[in-house]
Structure formats: structure tokens, C-alpha cells
Amino acid sequence: MKNPPWNSEELTLALDLYFKIDYGQMHGTHPKVKALSNLLSLMNEDSGFSRSASSVSLKLANFKRIDPDFEGKGMIGGGRLEESIWQEYYQNKKQLQKMAGNIKSHIINERKDFFIEWLEEKGKPDGSPYQQRTILAYATQIEKSILKEFDIDLGNLNLFEITDLTELTRIEKLLHEGNDSKKRRDLRSAFQSYLRFIQDDLSLSDSEITDNDEESHTEGGRKVYIYSKAERNIKLRRKAIKLHGTSCMVCGFDFGKTYGIWGEGFIEVHHLIPLGSETIRERITDAGKNLIVLCANCHRMVHRKKGITLTVEELKEKIKTCITV
Secondary structure, rough: OOOOOOOHHHHHHHHHHOOOOOOHHHHOOOHHHHHHHHHHHOOOOHHOOOOOOOHHHHHHHHHOOOOOOOOOOOOOOOOOOHHHHHHHHOOOOOHHHHHHHHHHHHHHHHHHHHHHHOOOOOOOOOOOOOOHHHHHHHHHHHHHHHHHOOOOOOOOOEEEEEEHHHHHHHHHHHHHOOOOHHHHHHHHHHHHHHHHHHHHOOHHHHHOOOOEEEEEEOOOOOEEEEEEOOOOOOHHHHHHHHHHHEEEOOOOOOOHHHHHHHHOOEEEEEEEOOOOOOOOOOOOOOOOOOOEEOOOHHHHHHHHOOOOOHHHHHHHHHHHHHHOO
């Protein structure tokens, strides 16, 4: 399903970026274009779709078409809403920055609230609950304290905007540099909780590693693998679990019944149309129609062979065949 047209808030954020970078920088590989892509994807996660860096780049090119200061032609197309947003803010860039800032703050606050909910639900790594004051402290530290304390420059990005594991791993290394103190140890603990929050969203079984896997050099007798992952959506995952429950939709296995409290509520979520498909880059995902819940074994069997993704019915038939034989 095709993504919906850009709304006024998205266009406001795009136009704000348009006036902050040079014409030649408005391409999909520019860090600020990528950052806006991520922010817009967070903004639209409830609706189950994202905006790629390429789509952001194209939208910036649409603005070039109506920019009297641009000497080229820009990208033809676009809509009346773009022209309306342009007319509203072209001569009032301070108001544009204010509106864009308010929109961004709202997105970050929603992300912060969801992080708090996740901490309340998941608790510590050992399963024990956090105290409420610790949860609120962690959320505030992620938002305001960590980057400042460790003097990390993310180009005006808020840490709640960073969802890429590679970038978070880079930041994590920086948290161990310089002098140590109880304050810094507490901030590292807060960061570790945020890292778990992101990993919970991006958690994939080994069977979901893409065809772009690359084997790196050998260190200490262990092989290091570098692989790419398609972006996951935490809220959609939670919606799928609320809709489908926590029993495997193929074999019926329930982690809670087998492992007690330790396994209660655990299940993996499977995309019926694999993410990272060469033919589908951006799409709207319906948690009820496009996602199902599977136990780890069935999930791995669904992806047993690269290039082949079994349907629920096909995997059920294989189980049935083995039982009857």
C-alpha cells in the first residue's frame, strides 16, 4: 500500500530543513536528510509507515520548483499544500523555526513517554521492576543529560531521535572515555536501558539476517558478522501482540505456560511481507493484517531458507505431515 501524502506538519519540518542546508546537500545520503527521515518515521509509527531519506530528498526537490531564489528547475510535481506552506513561511522563517521546533518537541515527548511505558512494562534485565523515580530519572537523562555530560555532538539531535544501533554503539563507546564518577555510571545505566529499548524493537532471530550479511575478520577464534536490518516499529509490534496474543499462531506454543513468569508475555512478531524486500521500500503496515506472532522455532522455520518465506498454512502443513508420518 502506498504511503499517504505528506501532511502540513511533515512539510513544515521539511521546509525548515530546506532553509538550513545548501541546495547541493539535499540528497538522501546527507546526515540531516537522514535525520529528518528518521524523525518523520517516528512521527508516523502509529500509522505504520515511514518516510525514507530518498522521499525526503524528493520533497526538498519539490520545494526547489517553487523557490524563486533557485536557479534550476527543481523536481516537477508536488501539491498545493507545499505551495501553501511555502507561501506561509517563505518570508517568516523565524516562525517556521518555531513551528518546526514545536512539532519536533511533540514527537520527542511521545517517544519519551513510550520509553517510560516500556521501562514500566519490561523492568530491569533480570525482570525485577524499576522504581518509578528511577524510570523518570532515566527518561530525563536520555533526553537532556547524557550528551551534555559526555560532550557528544549529534548536530542538534536529541538522543531520543537516534534509533540506529550502529550509531548508538558508537555513542556507548564514548560514554566510557574520560574521567569516571558515580554520576557518569548512573548515566551509563540510563543509556543501557535505552539501548535495550531499541534492541527490543530491532530484535531479530538469526534467520532474519538479510542477504547483505558480510563476514568480517576473525578475532580470538570467533567470527564477526556485519549485517543490515530493516527498520522495525516498536508500537506496531506491541499492537500485534495485543491483537494476536502470545501463543504461536502456527504450533500454539506459549512461553508463559512452559517457563512461567520468566517467559510470560514473550513472543516474536513476524512480517507476512518481509521487510527489506527489494520491491517494497516504504509501506503502511497494518498490525492486524500484516503481522502475526510466532514462537522462536516456528519463526526460524518460516525463514529457514534464504529467498523463501513460508506462509502459516505451509508451515502448519509441514508439521501436520510429520505428525501423521
